[in-house]
Amino acid sequence: MGNTIDRRQPRLEDVAARAKVSHQTVSRVINNHPNVSSATREKVEAAIAELGYRRNTAARSLVTRRSQTIGVLAAEMGQYGPANTLLGVQQAAREAGYFVSIEAIKEAGADAISDAVRHLTDQGADGIIVIVPHDGTVQALEGLTLDVPVILVGAAGGGLFSGALVDQKLGARLAVSHLIDLGHRRIGHVSGPQDWVDGRSRAEGWGERLREAGLADDLLIEGDWSAGSGYRIGRQLAAERTATALFVGNDQMALGLLRAFSEAGVRVPDDVSVVGFDDQPESGYFTPPLTTVRQDFEELGRRCLGVMLNALEGGAGAGTIMVEPELVVRSSTSAPA
Amino acid sequence: MGNTIDRRQPRLEDVAARAKVSHQTVSRVINNHPNVSSATREKVEAAIAELGYRRNTAARSLVTRRSQTIGVLAAEMGQYGPANTLLGVQQAAREAGYFVSIEAIKEAGADAISDAVRHLTDQGADGIIVIVPHDGTVQALEGLTLDVPVILVGAAGGGLFSGALVDQKLGARLAVSHLIDLGHRRIGHVSGPQDWVDGRSRAEGWGERLREAGLADDLLIEGDWSAGSGYRIGRQLAAERTATALFVGNDQMALGLLRAFSEAGVRVPDDVSVVGFDDQPESGYFTPPLTTVRQDFEELGRRCLGVMLNALEGGAGAGTIMVEPELVVRSSTSAPA
DNA sequence: GTGCCAATTGTTAGCGCTCACAATTGAATC
């Protein structure tokens, strides 16, 4: 009865009045403080429900100096990997009661990174997750003196930042081992850009494993992650025919390679075996279905948020967590002819 | 000089003291109010720079009741389309001085939607962009009585909400017209799920264009957007061989189809022509390179944010904007044998 | 009943900002 209509959102005070307690008691109920009698708690909860009360985040943030927001900074956010990492982060964040705010950058330069980070801190982000797997990210971040935890995804934090990453070297070794087991002796690598952390780690893993097996590690061609670059390199490789097997830095380049080989009449896997990296949902339907190394990006994102929560609430340790990749064998690899 | 060190973040007051003006004047400078003399403005800006002052968003939000945050709710956020739409939204948002907060849902049920929307409004989002292209999204939203603008991406808002979408029907007609022009008379459609708005619109566009040309529209098979479903349908189609051309609901299903055809010895485009939809970056490297309909998701996202700003600042009109798709002809289509 | 302590509840202040309004300044007009 009365003027129920015209007021906007109910506040703590309104709930308190309705439940005949003080606003502070209502606050305690909302925040699950101990030392509230169950009778009072019920009264308050009833009032909250009746009024449809929702806490005002801005007011809370103002006094607690916590926004319950995690900022995610990503380059290449439209790509499969980052997009799914973000997804994992978001899911885990939501479960933990955090919001996720995003910031995409086009070029991974130091300026772009510091601008984006500043934008995120302006919003009051309690922590920042950086998905910018380039060299230089760490340096760009170092010069920034942030007072919130920063977690690097897919890049080693150099001891300064926490990190979460898929073990790229292991993935590369898995791929190369598979090829060696099949009997290949001449195994090339179409790598990602060498100024990307992942590109370099995969190349390193490839080289290491090869040398362990006493094989030559001299056949490396650098691509740019795109299917187009894979295609161009594939044409070149089809003409040269030096390797019997190729470990390709990601599935997209592998697709381009497959296309070039198909055009050139090079049969996969009969003439050349190909292993990719990532295991995108489509990779099982390439022609032929691609043997590849699976990265679980969602899991990476979730674990990453775990590290963040730890830094935020547990307090202490930085440290880096690793997610293990997994070899998925399909039809693009076989024993050499 | 003296205790410069121990204080945390400088506030308006600190800047005011330093510039020897009132806090309100500083506020005016920050917010670009007119009626500040340029001398004062310079003094204040100098003080801001010296102190490294940054405005506290929470405090501002508390009093303005604006968070400068746009919430984006997306299903399938890890997919190419949504991820890139999100990217476009974020870029445009940033230019306009807004933050973007995300919320991903796994299942597009009414409960999941309303939970996610509530989470976003709890954060104080000034507006919400919904990228959930299922039937039922509009109804789920209708029952919610929100006091912020809502914009639906890829779904007609039914007059209640603003929308931003790619003209799916036009895209389908483009694809089918291309096939008809090539001389095909028996044109099938491998559609997306019919409870997805896009899936249905594409199927409708396909049917309409076919009937206009006096051709049969009875060859429709429903997939689920995945490459796997395209593969399964492709096997079936390869056995039946009823159509000389296929319009496929998206590029991923087309990939599966291509794979199935390749296995079954059906040549594309010699035996069957295939047109996809989306134009993902890889589609030009399928075997054969895929003729498809390009959707510019980033542009969609940007335009969508434009509509949002309009609703937020201009005030008035809802209305729906359309982005035009574009046919990209590659090698998976040719005249029938 | 009185005193004491713990459990529960209430009171006050203030987070950092913007709004509405009040006060001041300075130039232009008579």
Place this chain on the structure above:
DNA sequence: GATTCAATTGTGAGCGCTAACAATTGGCAC
């Protein structure tokens, strides 16, 4: 020089919440 008015600057209050502290309550021992 007094008056008027616009331009510029300052003052006070309060957004909705939580932290710190103060006050109240009830149970128990004596």
